[in-house]
Amino acid sequence: MVQSKIRLEHVSASYGNVEDQNVVQVLRDVNLDVREGEFVSIVGPSGCGKSTVLNLAAGLWSPSDGDLSGSINVHHSERKQTIGYVLQKDALFPWRTLIKNVEYPLEIAGMPRRQREELAREWINRVGLSGFEERYPYQLSGGMRQRANIIRVLAYDPEIVLMDEPLGALDAHTRMVLQQQISDLWSASRKTVVFVTHDLEEAILLSTRVILMTKRPATVSASRAIDLPYPRSIMNLKLTPEFRSVYENLWNEFCGLLQ
Ligand SMILES: Nc1ncnc2c1ncn2[C@@H]1O[C@H](COP(=O)(O)OP(=O)(O)O)[C@@H](O)[C@H]1O
Numbered sequence: 001m002v003q004s005k006i007r008l009e010h011v012s013a014s015y016g017n018v019e020d021q022n023v024v025q026v027l028r029d030v031n032l033d034v035r036e037g038e039f040v041s042i043v044g045p046s047g048c049g050k051s052t053v054l055n056l057a058a059g060l061w062s063p064s065d066g067d068l069s070g071s072i073n074v075h076h077s078e079r080k081q082t083i084g085y086v087l088q089k090d091a092l093f094p095w096r097t098l099i100k101n102v103e104y105p106l107e108i109a110g111m112p113r114r115q116r117e118e119l120a121r122e123w124i125n126r127v128g129l130s131g132f133e134e135r136y137p138y139q140l141s142g143g144m145r146q147r148a149n150i151i152r153v154l155a156y157d158p159e160i161v162l163m164d165e166p167l168g169a170l171d172a173h174t175r176m177v178l179q180q181q182i183s184d185l186w187s188a189s190r191k192t193v194v195f196v197t198h199d200l201e202e203a204i205l206l207s208t209r210v211i212l213m214t215k216r217p218a219t220v221s222a223s224r225a226i227d228l229p230y231p232r233s234i235m236n237l238k239l240t241p242e243f244r245s246v247y248e249n250l251w252n253e254f255c256g257l258l259q
């Protein structure tokens with residue numbers, strides 16, 4: 001049986017303090033089961049609680065923030081780094097070159113210099129950034145920085161990768177190039193991924209399963225397996241009747257959530 005990696009059961013959450021009447025209820029009875037090797041996208045209106053779900057999965061919830069009920073389980077093996085978290089805003093250090101940024105988590109993990117340099121170069125090459133190793137973040141385009149942001153997490157080989165709208169701020173063309181790279185990296189590694197986006201098309205193109213969330217207080221309104229084969233060509237897939245049919249199927253439901 002395929003192992004469950006992240007499981008949220010009946011999770012409700014709110015921010016703020018009940019006493020000062022400033023409570024925002026964010027999640028309401030959320031049930032989510034992400035199994036090993038799935039690429040699950042979470043789609044929902046802005047402000048509905050998608051980032052909150054990722055933060056809960058990453059264990060980044062501080063009880064003083066508000067109220068939390070239900071159970072959250074993250075399963076991982078003993079040996080490995082558990083969770084990698086790619087944030088929407090790139091979190092590169094401005095004072096480190098591209099390669100030194102990618103090396104940073106490996107350095108923290110105590111990997112010897114030669115080995116981590118080699119590994120960082122491999123990843124830089126894999127996403128077409130060779131030649132830019134010694135550049136600083138301000139010398140890179142938005143798309144290049146976001147690529148660096150993503151490979152910095154993948155290079156340390158976490159068992160589960162969480163991505164919070166990593167392509168949200170990019171122009172349409174750069175975005176498609178990066179969607180293809182994410183899809184290729186995933187088909188090669190079959191890692192467990194939870195990917196947050198507000199873009200339904202992007203979710204279907206990349207995922208093995210799409211989860212729709214309602215507006216706040218959010219709950220899961222649909223969970224659909226996307227039965228399209230890998231490896232996928234993002235550019236071509238968009239034009240196929242198979243894709244259109246999945247898209248149209250989810251579109252009405254997606255629009256219903258915005259009402
Ligand atoms: N630390 C916080 N304190 C108070 N309210 C918060 C906090 N974080 C998020 N919120 C509120 O919770 C709601 C959901 O936030 P978030 O999970 O970031 O949504 P999404 O990622 O779907 O846009 C928003 O309305 C936001 O204003």
Ligand SMILES: [Mg+2]
Binds near residue numbers: 050051052164
């Ligand atoms: Mg968010």
